[in-house]
Amino acid sequence: MKNLLPRFLEYVKVDTQSDERFNTTPSTKKQWDLAKKLVQHLHIIGMQEVSIDENAYIMATLPSNVDKEVPTIGFISHFDTTPDFTGRNVKPQVVKNYDGGSIVLNKEKNITLSPDYFKELTNYEGQTLITTDGTTLLGADDKAGIAEIMTAMEYLIQHPDIKHGTIRVAFTPDEEIGRGAHKFNVEKFGAQWAYTVDGSQLGELEYENFNAATATITFKGKSVHPGFAKHKLVNAIGLANEFLNLLPNNEKPEHTEDREGFFHVHHITGEIEHAEIALIIRDHDLEHFNARKALLTAISEKINKQFPESVQVIIKDQYYNMKEKILPNFHIVEIAEEAMKQLGITPIIKAIRGGTDGSQLSFMGLPCPNIFAGGHNFHGKYEYIPLESMEQATLTIVKICELTAQRF
Ligand SMILES: [Zn+2]
Numbered sequence: 001m002k003n004l005l006p007r008f009l010e011y012v013k014v015d016t017q018s019d020e021r022f023n024t025t026p027s028t029k030k031q032w033d034l035a036k037k038l039v040q041h042l043h044i045i046g047m048q049e050v051s052i053d054e055n056a057y058i059m060a061t062l063p064s065n066v067d068k069e070v071p072t073i074g075f076i077s078h079f080d081t082t083p084d085f086t087g088r089n090v091k092p093q094v095v096k097n098y099d100g101g102s103i104v105l106n107k108e109k110n111i112t113l114s115p116d117y118f119k120e121l122t123n124y125e126g127q128t129l130i131t132t133d134g135t136t137l138l139g140a141d142d143k144a145g146i147a148e149i150m151t152a153m154e155y156l157i158q159h160p161d162i163k164h165g166t167i168r169v170a171f172t173p174d175e176e177i178g179r180g181a182h183k184f185n186v187e188k189f190g191a192q193w194a195y196t197v198d199g200s201q202l203g204e205l206e207y208e209n210f211n212a213a214t215a216t217i218t219f220k221g222k223s224v225h226p227g228f229a230k231h232k233l234v235n236a237i238g239l240a241n242e243f244l245n246l247l248p249n250n251e252k253p254e255h256t257e258d259r260e261g262f263f264h265v266h267h268i269t270g271e272i273e274h275a276e277i278a279l280i281i282r283d284h285d286l287e288h289f290n291a292r293k294a295l296l297t298a299i300s301e302k303i304n305k306q307f308p309e310s311v312q313v314i315i316k317d318q319y320y321n322m323k324e325k326i327l328p329n330f331h332i333v334e335i336a337e338e339a340m341k342q343l344g345i346t347p348i349i350k351a352i353r354g355g356t357d358g359s360q361l362s363f364m365g366l367p368c369p370n371i372f373a374g375g376h377n378f379h380g381k382y383e384y385i386p387l388e389s390m391e392q393a394t395l396t397i398v399k400i401c402e403l404t405a406q407r408f
Pocket residue numbers: 078141142175198
């Protein structure tokens with residue numbers, strides 16, 4: 001376990017920010033810098049079948065050490081960091097024996113990490129926290145996951161008394177721009193199921209996410225001189241406004257939580273002859289999700305009755321709730337839950353209000369819930385992670401391998 005922290009510190013110092021403006025995989029060349037290092041490290045700890053493909057997807061195997069047939073399972077994390085906040089020149093600070101008070105991240109810029117605002121900090125009194133210097137993100141999302149998987153594999157290699165089946169690991173680029181699963185070769189990976197180690201606080205275990213779609217709604221108007229417009233002019237802006245008014249007012253991101261779905265209008269442009277609305281639809285429940293899509297069509301039909309062929313709705317599905325693929329194989333979740341319990345960790349099971357690589361992978365044939373990596377405040381300068389949570393994540397991975405071999 002002693003390599004966990006140095007490994008993590010080494011990984012976060014490499015800038016691996018992804019960028020959705022580029023269509024290559026990885027989207028940014030600098031992701032190769034860490035990818036190559038990870039390949040080396042996998043070799044060094046003694047992993048087998050270490051491979052990296054032309055898109056920087058890394059895979060490796062820890063061979064089974066039991067005689068019986070045990071399902072092959074996998075662990076996955078991503079090495080890119082979000083485009084939302086700079087990941088250049090990360091200078092991690094290690095705060096030992098955290099006293100429960102405010103941590104000065106940057107004296108010059110007067111940036112502090114305070115439990116007044118980030119209440120959960122007090123849970124970590126006495127622990128070792130890794131923070132930023134207030135000018136960058138940390139990159140615990142998801143270099144913590146990588147360091148934990150790497151260290152768990154090293155631990156299993158060094159402790160052959162712990163019995164396990166074949167374990168596959170994968171490190172992927174471009175998760176933060178929604179493309180981490182796109183070029184993932186599920187067949188080559190060859191696992192029956194896997195876990196993304198990409199959750200937040202200690203104990204998180206997630207196997208539900210949104211069903212997601214985008215909708216583009218276009219409105220056609222008719223411009224006529226406003227002085228002579230009675231019964232002639234059709235204002236596309238007005239139609240767009242009417243459309244928005246017919247959406248349920250409370251079903252917006254700012255009014256919803258937990259398992260409540262929503263419509264989120266994120267873009268609107270308009271003039272008299274043409275207007276356009278872009279929105280996203282999110283719902284955990286598949287029936288509700290479909291009802292939301294049907295509502296958009298119904299509203300457009302209503303307006304079209306009054307102003308024929310003035311509204312057009314184009315809906316595109318983005319991803320689906322992985323629950324559908326996990327429930328028929330629920331032992332995947334039970335094993336992770338049991339692993340945490342045996343380690344004295346209270347599992348925190350909640351529905352993700354977003355998507356994960358795991359949800360895409362689940363629909364590509366690799367059921368893939370998400371477990372905690374231990375960090376907090378992802379995607380910004382207040383990001384931090386307790387070393388103790390990282391150790392627990394590492395042990396959870398080890399325990400999942402062990403329990404899988406026991407169960408089958
Ligand atoms: Zn992540």
